[in-house]
Amino acid sequence: MEKGKSLANTELASSLKNLHLAPRPKFTPSNSLSRSLATSALPVKSSKPRKLVSLCLGFLGEHFEDIITDISEVAAGFPPDIKLAMAAIARRRRLLSDDVLISLAESSWELLDISGSDVTDSGLSTVAKICTNLRAVDISRCEKVTVAGVSELISHCRSLEILRCGGCPRSNSTARRCLCILKPKLNVVEEESWEELDKVDIGNGAQSLRWLVWPKIDEDSKVTLAKECPRIIVNPQPSPIGFRGVQVPAMALPDVALDHSAVEDIDPKTWAVSAVPRRSSPTPSSSDDAPEMHIAERFRLAFLEREARLAPKRAKKARQQKRRAEREYMMTSIDAKSIALAAEASKFLHKR
Known part of the structure; x- marks a missing residue:
């Protein structure tokens, strides 16, 4: 080729x-x-080949x-x-x-x-x-x-x-x-004669x-x-x-x-x-090549790829939100504070 x-x-x-x-x-x-x-006008295009x-x-x-x-x-x-x-x-x-x-x-x-x-x-x-x-x-x-x-x-x-x-x-x-x-x-210029100025x-x-x-x-x-x-x-x-x-x-x-x-x-x-960038036409490797993928299928595969790429980030964000909610609950709820103090007291009594 x-x-x-x-x-x-x-x-x-x-x-x-x-x-x-x-x-x-x-x-x-x-x-x-x-x-x-x-x-300034452009020349009139002729009908000549x-x-x-x-x-x-x-x-x-x-x-x-x-x-x-x-x-x-x-x-x-x-x-x-x-x-x-x-x-x-x-x-x-x-x-x-x-x-x-x-x-x-x-x-x-x-x-x-x-x-x-x-x-x-x-x-x-x-x-x-x-x-x-x-x-x-x-x-x-x-x-x-x-x-x-x-x-x-x-x-x-x-x-x-x-x-x-x-x-x-x-x-x-x-x-x-x-x-x-x-x-x-x-x-x-600092020339001494007019001839030298040439x-x-x-x-x-x-x-x-x-x-x-x-x-x-x-x-x-x-x-x-x-x-x-x-x-x-x-x-x-x-x-x-x-x-x-x-x-x-x-x-x-x-x-x-x-x-x-x-x-x-x-x-x-x-x-x-x-x-549009020019692309070289692919050389067919066999007579039973697969047809070109439909645009809807391309979008579906792109969406799945994006979901798979973002899944770890979303899981990490969910864990962070859960820990933040737990800390806020411990700081604001009287029941949670009572349970935490009771647990600390129980540990202290067991050690004694």
Whole structure:
């Protein structure tokens, strides 16, 4: 069974490598970002059949947990957009971790969505060193990402323009502590000539950050950003139709998942299985296997097991209550006290 599954995964990986993929639209550079991503509405789904590569990715996503241990070998020769789609599926399947993300990371990626995943500071730092061209990152609801990971992200990704954060109490706390590293600062330089300054970093902080998506930002943080980082627009709203001012890119709007474009042609049923743990189907040992147990019988057996487990505790509690009742009777009843004193006196007379 395992050998056949491994062979199927190898054949699927080989098929994906040999597919001729049409180039997908990339995240546009900063000079054309506003024009190309001005609309916030999702693209209208066409009635065309899904692409072959999307069908293959859907099949691969449904069995992601079967290849997760060999993900680096399976995806070794995949194009960057296929790896991005696999990371997006893994995130939706609740399977995105440091190892999976690092195995799929490509230097040409311009967006990264790890929202709601188990990625830690270590994984985010490593990917930030690989994907230095990132322009949009979503770290919302990442409870294992702290200020250290965000600092590494900002330090290595100098083109970062869109950052999504918050979404849960721990992420909101991390976002508040990150305000100090988002503010651009000038470094102290002691060079003797202007020519030498070309090789020196004269500034740090999130100098290129323009859009910050933080749904439940507190008022103090909002005031701090408005005062010290006026270039950063917090929670931008969609631009009106025909508006000729600063156009808000679609990736800066929380209504659309950041990695939506990577999986928009893949059947959503691919990651719908994430709600229920996948179980391998048992191999029948004989033709006369017993039928599946009825749910009522399961409840009955569970009740009997619980009763058997609680029986010793109940017996102990009954003994304690009985002793407590006896002590209370001895303390409150005159007859009981008389009987006890008579017994003590009888013992004393017998000894004499």
